[in-house]
Every structure is written in structure tokens, then in C-alpha cells.
Amino acid sequence: MQALKDRILAEGRYLQNGILRVDSFINHQVDPELMDACGAEFARAFADCKADRILTAEISGIAPALMAARHLNLPVVYARKHKPVTMPDQVYFTVAPSHTKGNMVDLIVSPDYLPRGEKVLIIDDFLASGSTILGLVRLVQAAGAKLVGIGTLIEKSFEGGRKSLETLGVPVVSLVCIESMENGEFKFID
Amino acid sequence: MQALKDRILAEGRYLQNGILRVDSFINHQVDPELMDACGAEFARAFADCKADRILTAEISGIAPALMAARHLNLPVVYARKHKPVTMPDQVYFTVAPSHTKGNMVDLIVSPDYLPRGEKVLIIDDFLASGSTILGLVRLVQAAGAKLVGIGTLIEKSFEGGRKSLETLGVPVVSLVCIESMENGEFKFID
Numbered sequence: 001m002q003a004l005k006d007r008i009l010a011e012g013r014y015l016q017n018g019i020l021r022v023d024s025f026i027n028h029q030v031d032p033e034l035m036d037a038c039g040a041e042f043a044r045a046f047a048d049c050k051a052d053r054i055l056t057a058e059i060s061g062i063a064p065a066l067m068a069a070r071h072l073n074l075p076v077v078y079a080r081k082h083k084p085v086t087m088p089d090q091v092y093f094t095v096a097p098s099h100t101k102g103n104m105v106d107l108i109v110s111p112d113y114l115p116r117g118e119k120v121l122i123i124d125d126f127l128a129s130g131s132t133i134l135g136l137v138r139l140v141q142a143a144g145a146k147l148v149g150i151g152t153l154i155e156k157s158f159e160g161g162r163k164s165l166e167t168l169g170v171p172v173v174s175l176v177c178i179e180s181m182e183n184g185e186f187k188f189i190d
Numbered sequence: 191m192q193a194l195k196d197r198i199l200a201e202g203r204y205l206q207n208g209i210l211r212v213d214s215f216i217n218h219q220v221d222p223e224l225m226d227a228c229g230a231e232f233a234r235a236f237a238d239c240k241a242d243r244i245l246t247a248e249i250s251g252i253a254p255a256l257m258a259a260r261h262l263n264l265p266v267v268y269a270r271k272h273k274p275v276t277m278p279d280q281v282y283f284t285v286a287p288s289h290t291k292g293n294m295v296d297l298i299v300s301p302d303y304l305p306r307g308e309k310v311l312i313i314d315d316f317l318a319s320g321s322t323i324l325g326l327v328r329l330v331q332a333a334g335a336k337l338v339g340i341g342t343l344i345e346k347s348f349e350g351g352r353k354s355l356e357t358l359g360v361p362v363v364s365l366v367c368i369e370s371m372e373n374g375e376f377k378f379i380d
Binding site: 022024031033035058067070075076077085086087100101109110112 | 249267
């Protein structure tokens with residue numbers, strides 16, 4: 001997706017350890033127009049999946065997933081990392097290693113919003129090692145729902161996440177795929 | 191706003207201690223169409239404020255603030271509760287008591303996304319005691335920016351938050367105002 005690629009080239013910053021800073025338009029400040037365009041792109045990519053609902057993970061998955069949900073006219077559910085008092089005691093729960101934080105994070109979804117038998121599309125901001133997305137996949141499986149697709153804004157192909165998702169047998173769509181960020185120079189795969 | 195009021199009547203649940211559960215359409219599962227309509231309503235209410243940017247707090251403020259930002263064509267910034275590795279060391283920082291968690295939460299914004307002199311509109315999901323919003327106001331003040339308005343989806347007027355915001359001298363707009371939830375029966379103020 002050219003608009004997202006242009007924005008990464010203009011404002012993305014390579015920090016270290018494979019971490020890409022995009023907090024001027026995705027995960028601290030958010031550009032609603034760009035995010036809405038990304039949502040429309042996801043809607044086109046997954047139009048044939050006939051999903052019943054979108055699942056993402058708080059915090060930075062919310063904006064792209066909400067915009068995709070708007071264009072697909074679906075409810076969106078975000079897995080919580082801390083169980084709020086408003087959530088029932090019986091939940092779907094898994095643990096996933098956090099790429100940027102270096103620790104483990106909880107992913108929690110209320111069974112009310114992940115019904116058995118439904119078709120679920122996962123949307124998140126990054127596909128890096130794939131560990132967060134695999135956590136979301138485990139929640140889908142625990143619920144007895146059916147995964148129908150995975151979409152992310154930015155894939156960092158050098159971290160190998162796509163390989164870990166291949167066995168799931170669903171389309172994996174990244175709007176932009178970065179092959180390398182060495183010396184802060186971005187190389188994209190079309 | 192009638193659509194939001196109807197949804198609270200249909201799906202909102204009074205838990206205890208003044209806590210209203212709206213996790214089927216606002217803060218776990220999100221209804222993108224309703225949230226978009228709320229964003230349009232905020233845009234109408236604050237059209238004259240000439241804001242430069244919207245500020246909210248993660249996590250449940252993101253959806254309404256993003257949709258308001260879409261309709262006002264403004265960037266939106268969400269205050270982080272944990273400083274990510276992608277954030278610079280010099281930040282605006284404050285602490286606010288959490289209504290639902292009973293502890294204190296950090297609110298952190300990068301100076302890059304809260305420039306001095308800009309006009310800032312605060313959008314959040316709830317106006318209860320007003321403590322989170324007052325935390326956001328302190329961040330605006332610390333940045334030398336100018337607060338021009340405060341919008342929330344749901345006000346619980348019995349918790350007195352509006353009074354704590356009155357001295358700020360800016361419009362405070364709630365799309366729905368709940369006067370009482372005694373015995374799980376919602377009474378609204380028009």
C-alpha cells in the first residue's frame with residue numbers, strides 16, 4: 001500500500017533490535033485518514049473471507065482493526081492485557097511474548113464476544129515474530145471459532161513471523177512488507 | 191444522543207460501585223458504526239473550537255477519539271499508561287487515580303505530539319469523577335498547549351466530574367448523561 005509505505009519512508013525510524021518507530025501515525029499519535037485508508041484496504045483484501053468478527057490485541061491493534069471493522073461492517077473485539085473489573089471471571093486466556101517489551105503479556109477475551117463457530121479475522125499493527133498473532137489464534141481456537149484470515153499493517157519479513165503462520169492455512173496479508181532496515185535504510189518487498 | 195442511549199438501555203449493565211458495563215459496544219467489543227456516529231456527533235459539537243489535535247487516554251478512549259478525529263480531520267494522540275521503548279526519555283507525565291481499577295495510573299505523552307501553543311480537544315469514553323480527564327488537562331498545561339473542549343461518550347453525573355471541570359472554562363459535552371443507575375435502572379438527563 002503506497003500511502004503507508006510513503007509514510008514509513010517519511011516518518012518511520014529504525015531504533016535497534018529490529019524495532020521500528022511509527023509513533024507519529026500508528027501507535028501514539030494516529031493519523032485517522034491513513035488508518036481509514038488502511039481499513040478500506042483490509043476490507044478489499046478480506047472481502048471473500050465472510051468473517052463474522054474482527055479480533056485484535058490492545059493497544060496498537062485497535063486503530064487499524066476498528067477501521068477495518070468499519071469498512072467490513074463487523075464488530076471488533078480487542079483482547080485485553082489486564083482483566084478489567086467489568087469482565088466476567090470465565091475468560092479465554094493465553095500468554096504471548098512481547099516483542100518490544102521483552103516480557104510476557106496476557107491476552108484475555110470474554111467468551112461473550114468470541115462465540116463458538118463464528119468466522120474470525122485477525123487484524124494487528126505489526127507482523128514481526130508472529131507471537132502476538134499466534135496468541136490471538138490460540139484464543140480463536142479455544143473458543144471453537146474458525147480463523148479465516150490475518151491482516152497486519154506492517155510486516156517485518158526478516159523476523160520470520162509469516163513462516164510461523166503458514167501452517168494455519170489462511171490468507172496472511174500485510175499492507176507493507178519490510179525486508180530490511182539495516183543502517184536505517186528501509187527495503188520493501190512488493 | 192439517542193442511538194447511544196438506546197444501546198446503553200439494551201446492553202449496559204450496572205455492576206456496583208457506580209460501575210457501568212458497556213463492554214459489548216465500547217470497551218472490549220466495539221461497534222464501529224455506533225462509534226463512527228459518536229465521532230460525527232463530537233465533530234458537530236466541537237466544530238467551532240478550531241482544535242489542532244485530539245488527546246485521549248489509552249485504552250478505551252482510543253475508539254471514540256479516533257472516530258472524532260476522522261470527522262474533524264485532525265491527528266489524535268493517546269496518552270500511554272506504560273512508556274514504550276519507542277518513546278523518547280523526555281516526556282510529559284502525570285498520575286491519575288483509576289476509577290475502575292482503584293489504583294493510580296500513569297499518563298505519558300511524547301512532547302513531539304503535544305506542541306506548545308496548539309489547541310487541544312480532549313475526548314474520552316467516560317466522565318465519572320473526572321480524574322483521568324484532569325490528568326489529560328495537566329498534560330496539555332505542561333505542554334503549554336491550550337485546552338479548547340472536553341467530550342465524553344457517557345457522563346455519570348452523580349459522580350460529580352463535571353463540577354471538577356467547570357473552572358477550566360471550556361465546553362464539556364457528553365453524548366449521554368446518566369443521572370442515576372440505582373437498582374440497575376438507568377435515568378438519563380436530556
